[in-house]
Amino acid sequence: MSLRSVSKVYAARAKNPIYAVRDVSLEIESGEIVALLGSSGCGKTSTLRMIAGFEAVTQGEILIGDRPVHSLPPARRGVAMAFEGYSLYPPLTLRENIAFALKSEKLGAAETSRRVDEIARLLELGPHLDRYPSTVSAGQQQRASLGRALVRKADLYLLDEPMGQLEPQLRAVLRGRLKRYLREHGLTAILVTHDQTEANALADRIAVMEGGVLQQFASPATLKNEPANLYVGTFIGEPPMNVYRVTPIVEDGRVSLRENGEELFGYAASELGDGLVGLLSARREVVVGVRPADVAIGSGGAPAKIVTNQWIGDQTHLESAFGGGVIVATLDSRFAGTGGDALTVDVPADRLHVFAASGEALAHGHRLAAGEAA
Numbered sequence: 578m579s580l581r582s583v584s585k586v587y588a589a590r591a592k593n594p595i596y597a598v599r600d601v602s603l604e605i606e607s608g609e610i611v612a613l614l615g616s617s618g619c620g621k622t623s624t625l626r627m628i629a630g631f632e633a634v635t636q637g638e639i640l641i642g643d644r645p646v647h648s649l650p651p652a653r654r655g656v657a658m659a660f661e662g663y664s665l666y667p668p669l670t671l672r673e674n675i676a677f678a679l680k681s682e683k684l685g686a687a688e689t690s691r692r693v694d695e696i697a698r699l700l701e702l703g704p705h706l707d708r709y710p711s712t713v714s715a716g717q718q719q720r721a722s723l724g725r726a727l728v729r730k731a732d733l734y735l736l737d738e739p740m741g742q743l744e745p746q747l748r749a750v751l752r753g754r755l756k757r758y759l760r761e762h763g764l765t766a767i768l769v770t771h772d773q774t775e776a777n778a779l780a781d782r783i784a785v786m787e788g789g790v791l792q793q794f795a796s797p798a799t800l801k802n803e804p805a806n807l808y809v810g811t812f813i814g815e816p817p818m819n820v821y822r823v824t825p826i827v828e829d830g831r832v833s834l835r836e837n838g839e840e841l842f843g844y845a846a847s848e849l850g851d852g853l854v855g856l857l858s859a860r861r862e863v864v865v866g867v868r869p870a871d872v873a874i875g876s877g878g879a880p881a882k883i884v885t886n887q888w889i890g891d892q893t894h895l896e897s898a899f900g901g902g903v904i905v906a907t908l909d910s911r912f913a914g915t916g917g918d919a920l921t922v923d924v925p926a927d928r929l930h931v932f933a934a935s936g937e938a939l940a941h942g943h944r945l946a947a948g949e950a951a
């Protein structure tokens with residue numbers, strides 16, 4: 578499946594057109610699970626609806642296999658979609674709703690009912706199959722809607738926030754089952770979500786969108802370790818990356834990263850490596866990003882003072898006053914300090930993310946971003 582420079586403009590002729598999707602290109606392999614991840618309004622649903630054929634593309638091409646499909650009606654694209662708003666047929670039971678999706682496959686009654694039962698088991702819908710949409714919970718309606726998409730044979734499955742209404746326990750169980758189902762059948766799927774845990778757990782690759790623009794399309798590990806820009810860096814990861822706008826001062830074999838003249842982080846030039854030092858000496862201002870898990874507490878470094886110390890059940894979140902702002906650190910164990918206690922914070926040179934003032938990534942530890950010459 579490919580998107581080639583796809584754009585969507587709503588109300589194109591109105592005074593204020595809405596640029597929902599801007600020039601998005603993506604190549605998805607057969608059998609791959611891809612997540613479209615981004616905050617509300619970033620263009621995820623619009624992208625999915627253009628692939629399914631429920632919205633026309635304003636510009637660009639969509640191919641499934643090598644077939645251009647962007648001019649075909651939905652029924653001829655070979656896609657199955659679970660809609661954000663479920664759109665079940667109210668006069669049909671959940672069983673009939675799911676079976677309805679099989680109409681065009683002209684299966685016998687026995688095979689239809691076998692397929693519906695299989696999907697109902699997968700989604701824990703068995704006991705509710707003979708009820709009508711208006712008499713079941715939002716989560717049950719949503720699972721029926723997901724079932725209606727999965728029960729069909731299609732080249733591509735498009736799932737728009739398919740688990741948003743489920744309580745966390747069930748969501749985690751169904752996430753695992755959905756992944757196993759897609760994998761066992763070798764299905765290709767695009768999952769829309771604003772939940773990064775869901776995207777990380779399910780997807781081979783994640784397309785991060787913001788403002789209708791594709792920010793980065795990469796594996797969960799690459800998004801975390803090598804975010805392409807400050808948006809992706811701060812959007813991916815919980816709690817978010819700490820960021821500081823600093824002036825790099827390179828002198829006497831030392832690199833000092835300063836905020837309003839005060840050093841936040843200091844390194845021997847040899848620790849950072851020639852590539853990164855060269856890059857820093859050429860810039861008046863950069864943004865450094867530090868993941869909370871990479872902050873070392875109490876082993877030297879810059880002074881900080883605890884603001885809050887929270888144990889969240891399996892991790893400590895420690896927020897400390899640092900420079901003109903704060904630094905958040907996560908630790909795997911309980912931490913004894915309380916508000917007001919002094920400590921030191923340190924970030925190993927190879928854990929530092931460096932971004933240009935404009936936001937694009939320059940380096941991740943010793944690895945320079947593509948396009949940044951040593």
Ligand SMILES: Nc1ncnc2c1ncn2[C@@H]1O[C@H](COP(=O)(O)OP(=O)(O)O)[C@@H](O)[C@H]1O
Binds near residue numbers: 616
């Ligand atoms: N049918 C429509 N008419 C006008 N604007 C729309 C329509 N659908 C979506 N939009 C706008 O397009 C932008 C992207 O929306 P959408 O694709 O639904 O985002 P997401 O699914 O990421 O929340 C938003 O600003 C939204 O208000």
Ligand SMILES: [Mg+2]
Binds near residue numbers: 618621622623661
């Ligand atoms: Mg949406």
